[in-house]
Amino acid sequence: MPRYLRRLTLALLLALIPVTAVADIVIGSWNIRHLGWANGKRFDQVAQIAQTMDIVAIQEVMDPAAVDRLEQRLERQTGEAWQSMTSHLIGRGSYREAYAFLYRDASVEYVDGAVVFLDHGDTFSREPYSARFRSRHSGTDFVLANIHVLYGDSVSDRLPEIHALGDYWDWLEEVYGDTPRVLACDCNLASEHRGWRPMRNRGVVSVANDGATTLSSHHGVYANEYDHLWVVPGRLQVTDAGKLRFPELLGISHEQARATVSDHAPVWIALGDAQLRIDSSLGASHARESQAANDPVYDCVDLNRSPRDVLERLPHIGEARSRHVVEGRPWDAPESLQRIRGLGPSRVGDIIDSGLLCHG
Secondary structure, three states, rough: OHHHHHHHHHHHHHHOOOOOOOOOEEEEEEEEEOOOOOOOOHHHHHHHOOOOEEEEEEEEEEOOHHHHHHHHHHHHHHHHOEEOOOOOOEEOOOEEEEEEEEEEEOOOEEEEEEEEEEOOOOOOOOEEEEEEEEEOOOOOOOEEEEEEOOOOOOOOHHHHHHHHHHHHHHHHHHHHOOOOOEEEOOOOOOOOHHHHHHHHHOOOOOOOOOOEEEOOOOOOOOOOOOOOEOOOOOOOOOOEEEOOOOHHHHHHOOOHHHHOOOOOOOEEEEEOOOOOOOOHHHHHOOOOOOOOOOOOOOHHHOOOOHHHHHHOOOOOOOOHHHHHHHOOOOOHHHHHHHHHHOOOHHHHHHHHHHHOOOOO
């Protein structure tokens, strides 16, 4: 979806907001790559980004103790009290992850209902985690649900979990009643993909889809729109939304960011008159820009023009095959990709059906 249509979608959403609603917190979602592994994570820099928001749903927690460490770091850096809650490690086989909620104590309080979803169809590899919170400023209650969708080998591996989110959304209503819901996710799927139809049929929209959110190895370039915040328009007073371009904020390269912070940018929504809490000394002017003026934008994958890291968004196109795609240019039709070893009719069909290719 072109950027101007994304902006129009947000504008239409804001037009549906009840004028009587009041709230003033920032809700974020962030995959903090392998948080808890011995991987040289810069907790000071992670804390600098987390403190811009009032509550953050965190994916890819590998050791719950790392969340405690991050909470303590936030308290030292901000001089404020923070709270956190973390699920148990969830997953099939030996690979497991936990979910976490991290929140500023002066702005947000936990109400009740922290629970891991009892998966009705055993569809999710990592069942979502949710809880009910309250804005201390306005008294507004909201449910925040947290999910990291399976990446798998292709888009087709992700779609069962994406489809099952419709059932999960209904379950959240059963558990929490009429409380407004926010689904925070590293979904591994662009928001315009048709796989989201079960959610859209329920009136749910992605409001923080300000372009791609995963960091390419090329500085300033974001490759995949994988991270989202989904809400029902009008249930919360969403007044702003976007992604936080944290490498620019910290003044580091994408390579450095991927190695020591994360390979995902946080996405966020502001309620009421809330704003991101950005320290002006960190170069805040860059953080709120959805795209720098000269940054390339990739709203779709062009077989003849997109760089290799963007080509790798496609099903079955990894590092090696992206090189073959570049070397085989020009491509007159997607079906011609069958010239590449390992891309038979079925896999090329997955690429075409993914909805990620540019038309024409």
